[in-house]
Amino acid sequence: MTNVAIIGGTGLTRLSGLEIIHREVIHTPYGEPSGPVTHGHLFGREIAFIPRHGPGHTIPPHQVNYRANLWALQHIGITRVIAVAAVGGITPEMKPARLAIPDQIIDYTWSRAHTYFEGSLSQVTHVDFTEPYDRALRSAMIAACDSAKLGQMNNGTYGATQGPRLESRAEIDRMSRDGCDLVGMTGMPEAGLARELELAYATCAVVANWAAGRGPDATITMEEVGRNLDAGMSDVARMLEALMPLL
Template sequence: MTDSTIAIIGGTGLTSLNGLEITRREVMHTPYGEPSGPITHGVLAGREVMFLARHGYGHTIPPHRINYRANLWALKNAGISRVVAVAAVGGITAEMYPPRIVFPDQIIDYTWSRGHTLFEEDLSHVTHVDFTEPYCSELRQCLLASARSIGLDAHDGGTYAATQGPRLETRAEVDRLERDGCDVVGMTGMPEAGLARELGLGYATCAVVANWAAGRGEGAGEISMEDVEKNVSEAMVNVRRLLEAVIPTM
C-alpha cells in the first residue's frame, strides 16, 4: 500500500503524463477482471500520484469496452482517495467551444449494458448511494482555482451527457441532449463517476472540448477528426499545466 492519495485517469490525448517521474508500474488483478493497464506510480509537482490510461496505454480500448469497475477498484485498492478524470468531449451549448476546459457539476447517463455498479453479487443487503451531486465540490474548486491562477480559459459547471459510443451522435440526438439540459457530450463519464462514488472516492472531471457536437458550431457540417486531434493536442498542453498547478494544492 502506498501513501499516495491522488490518481489521474487519462482519456483521449492523455495516454501518458509528461513531467511524471515514474517510480514503478503495478499490475493489479481485480474481482471484476483486468484494468485498462498497469497503474503507473510516480511523482508530479513534488507529490506522489498514480496514473492510469482509461483506453489503455496504446489507446486501443473503445469507450463501451472499458472495464470501469476494474479500473476504479484497482485504484482504490492501490491506496488513492481522490481522482482527477481527464476526458475529451463535444461542445453542445455556446459556452462549450473547443478547445476549452470544462469542470462539469452534473451528469446524465445515456449508456447501457456497462458494468455500472459494484453492488450486485453476494450482497448481505441492497445498497444505494446518494448521487445528487455526482462530482466532488472541493476537488472541482481546486481545479477551477488552479486553472484561473495560470490563466486558462476554463468553465465552471455544466451537465455532461454520457453516451454509449463508440460512434458519434446524430444531430437529432444532440438536439435531444440539449433539450435535456446537457452542455457537453462524452462517452466515458459513466459509469466511472458512479463507481467512484460507490467506492467513496473524491472524483472530478476535467473535460476538454475537442469538437463541436453534431449540428453545432460554425458551418455545422461533418465532424473532422483532424480538427478533433488538433484541438485535443492543444488542450492537453493546458491540461498538463493544470495538473502541475493543482497537484500541490490538493
Template sequence: MTIAFAVIGGTGLTEIEGLEVIHREVVHTPYGEPSGPITHGMIAGKRVVFLARHGYASNIPPHRVNYRANLWALKSLGVEKVVAVAAVGGITPLMEPTRLVIPDQIVDYTYGRAHTFFEDGLEHVTHIDFSWPYCVEVRDALLNAAQCAGVNVVAHGTYAATQGPRLETAAEIRRLERDGCDLVGMTAMPEASLARELGLCYATCAVVANWAAGKCDEEISMAEIHDNLTVGMAQARALLRGLVC
C-alpha cells in the same frame, strides 16, 4: 507516502508531462483487468498515480472500458482522490473547441455497461446518493489549479454520457440540449458512480474536442478533433501541474 491524487487519462492523454515515473504496477482485480498498468510517480514532491482509460495504446473503446476494474485498482492502492480527464463535444455556446470545463452534473444515456459493484452476495440492497455526482473538494481543487496555472476554464456544465463509440446524430444532440446538457462524451458513466460507490472523491476535467453534431456547418473530422485535443490537452496538463503548485 500518501498518494496526493490519481489521474485517469482520456483520449489524447496517455501520460502526464513532468511526472517523474517511479514504477509501473500491474493490478489484478475481482472484476477483471484494468485498462493497463498503474503508473506511480512524483510531481513537485507529491506522489501521483496515473491510468490511461483507453489503454496506453488508446485501443479500448469507451463501451469496452473495464470501469469497475480501473476504479477498484485505484482504490486498492490507497487512492482517495481521482481526477478524470475526458475529451467531449460541445453543445451550448460556452463549450467551444479547446475549452476546459469542470462539469458539475451528469445525465446518463449509456446502456449495457457493468455499472455497479452492488449486485451479488449482498446482505441488503445498497443505494448511493448521486444528487451531486462530482466531489466538491476535487472540483474546487481543479478550479484553484486552473487559476494557479493561468488556464481559463468553464466552472459548471452538465455532461451527457452516451454509449459510443459512434458520434451522435444532430437530432440526438438537439435532444440532449433540450434535456439541459452542455457537453457530450462517452466515459463519464459509470465511472463517476462507481467512484462514488467506492467512496472515492472524483471529479472531471473535460476537454472540448469539437462542436457536437449539428452545432457547426462542417462535418466532424478526426483531424479537427486531433488538432483541438493537442491544444486542449496541453492546457489540461498545465492544470494538472497546477494541482501541486
C-alpha cells in the same frame, strides 16, 4: 504512498512531466484494468496514473473495464481521482479546445457494468448521487485553472453516451433540451462507481470538437479533434501543475 490518481482519457494516454517510479500490475475481482498503474512524481507530488483506453489507446469507451480501474485505484490507497476526458461541446460556451469542470451528469449509456452492488448481497445498497462530483476536488481544480488563467468553464452538465460512434444531430438536439452542455462517452459509469467506492472524483473535460450540428462544419473530422486535443491537453498540463500544491 500517494492518495491521488489521474485517469487519462483520449489524448492523455501518457502523462507529460511524470517522473516514473514504477509500474504496478493489479488483478481485480472484476477483471483486468485498462493497463498497469503507473506510480511517479508530477510537479513535485507523488501520484498514480492509469490510461482509461489502455496504453496504446485501443479500448473503446463501451469496453473500458471501469469497475476494475477504480477498484485497482482504491486497492492501492487512492482516495481522490482526477478524471481527464475528451468531450464535444453542445452549448456556445463550450467551444473547442476549452476546459470545463462539469458539476452534473446525465447517463445515456446502456448495458455497461455500472455497479459493484450486485450478486449475493446481504442488503440492498443505494448511494446518493445528487452531486456526482466531489465539491472540494472540483473547487481545487477550478482554483488551479484560475491560477493558470485558462479561461475554463466552471460548471456544466456532461451527457454520457454509449459510443463508440458519434451522435446524430437529433440526438444532440435532445441532449440540449435535457440540459446537457457537453457530450462524452466515458463519464458513466465511472463517476457512479467512484461514488460507490467513496472516492472523491471530479472531471476535467477537454472540448475536442463541436457536437453534431453545433459547429460551422457539417461533419466532425479526426484531424479537427486532434488539433483541439493538442491545445486542450497543453492547458490540462498547466492545470495539473497549479493543482498539485493545492491537494
